[in-house]
Amino acid sequence: MLIRIDPSRGAALWEQVAASVRTAIAAGKIRSGERLPSAREVAGSLDLNLHTVLRAYQELRDEGLVDMRRGRGAVVTEAADGLRRLRDDVVALASRARSLGLAPDVLASLLADVDPEEDPS
């Protein structure tokens, strides 16, 4: 699993860590039942504060993607499988948005505003 952060990007570092893990899960690089690298290890490798990594892991826990267990660390949940299945659709959607000249932020806000009751047809 590749975790990358770039302080020159706008997003907070913990958000970037969480996004990397999400991408890895979606790409099937880490699967349900597998353990995330320890927050201490990631923090050491990326020269981050331990709390920054823990914040990212907590975010992933709130999203239901990982389970935090004492002594076992952060374990990827079954929800990861759903994310993986969705990946091809997301990639296709993102490339369609790009070809239409839409910024990623616009697409993200569109997705956030989708009415759950709306009929997909």
Next chain:
Amino acid sequence: MTVSPPENDRKRLTRARRAFVWFGIVLPLAMTVAAVAIQLWLLPRVPDPVAVHWAVSGAPDGFAAPWTVPALSAGLGIGMTLVLSAFALLGSREGEWGATIRFLGSLAPAVVGAVMVVITGTYAAQVDLPVATQSAGIFGPLVWSGATGIVVGVVAWVSQPRLTVSGGTVRPATPVLLGPGERAVWVRTASLASGGMAVLVGAAVLLFALAALDIATAGSAWPILLIVAVVVTAAILATMLFRVRVDHDGLSVTSLLGVPRFRVSLDQVVEVKVVTINPMADFGGWGLRKALDGRTGVVLRRGEALEVERARGGAFVVTVDDASTAAGLLLALRERGERGEGGDHGDAA
């Protein structure tokens, strides 16, 4: 992306394979056929039952019907040949070759030859005896058997070409794109293939069971058995699971126990490749390995592996999934190190 071996190598591989088939398969099967034929020819003249097992003192202590001996010979000869050659040929599915396969091609005729000599020798020694209890000791046939094994094994070894063809697939790594200030880490767990794990755990359990049995029967060998069992268990724990990490410190491969641990710092990285490893052909087996070609390996399964050519100490190999990402990041970090860009350190969170 299979890189086919050069024409010359392919010819040598064909030659090595042909020699293996002759010495590792045809020869032991021929010896089996000959032994069974001799035994069948002698069948009407041996006592019934015939002696098939001897005590340490040299006196016979196990008996069976005469026909069981040729049946046993046929079964053993064919069975051992098939098992040993299957091991070897499974190790060469993608055109790999190595000393291990050559060794198996020598072991098969040596073992089968030795077994056939001892069985046929003791059988022949009972010809025209009224009862099998008068059978002579097993010592003579054992000596002949050992000599046969050694001679056949050595002849088979020197008759097969020395050849190492490794890794069917080699892919050069392409660097991951990193921004000037971007930091990245790649982490993955490499674990022993489940088949290998089952064999090792079985071996450890067997050793503990033997020690327990020895204690239960008031034997005296249990301290040694227990020590061996503990050492084997520790070795299994130390080699079945490794954390593989690539970051600003380079590559680190650390066992579940923390020891052993291998590190290759960025300035030691000369070349990075993704290779396909066949444990038998490339390293002669699984675990922590030193290959005949000088590579050091953490070899836990067949398939994709990260290979790093080091400035000192030769190539280092670890079998790990997603090795191409690891290789790409290692290359990117090394290139950045060469350009002298550090990325700004310190936490901005």
